[in-house]
Amino acid sequence: MGVVRGLHLANQTKKTAEMKPFLVLFATLAFAGCTPQKDLPAEAGKEAQTQPAEMTEKNRTIGVVQQATTKEGCPWTIRIKEVEYLLDPVNLADEFMVDGLRVRFDYLPLRRTNRCKEANPIEVRSMVRMK
DSSP: OHHHHHHHHHHHHHHHHHHHHHHHHHHHHHHHHHSOOOOOOHHHHHHHHOOOSSOOTTOOEEEEEEEOSSSSSOSEEEEETTTTEEEEETTOOGGGOOTTOEEEEEEEEOOSOOSSSSOEEEEEEEEEEOO
């Protein structure tokens, strides 16, 4: 009985030794995941939201701003003429809310429920008027 108990104890010690690296890795990952993230400086956030004053290589998409003609539609859309595609800019600045205005802009597609049937929601990253 003493020999069997000794073998059982030896197997448990071996299993504990094999589990030790996994426990250390788990503890490290858990600790790293719980540390707070550093916030960006306030200037960095403002810089990302400012509109460029002139056309640059950033403003790649050309479209026409359109005001809604029905109550069910999006208040403002941007029509991409090359592909007959409508976009719903959720953050369109007041200065660009002019029906028929040609604009050059960059955008980020949003993964959210559409506000209207005809257009896909986007976040405008930068936008300039075209002449």
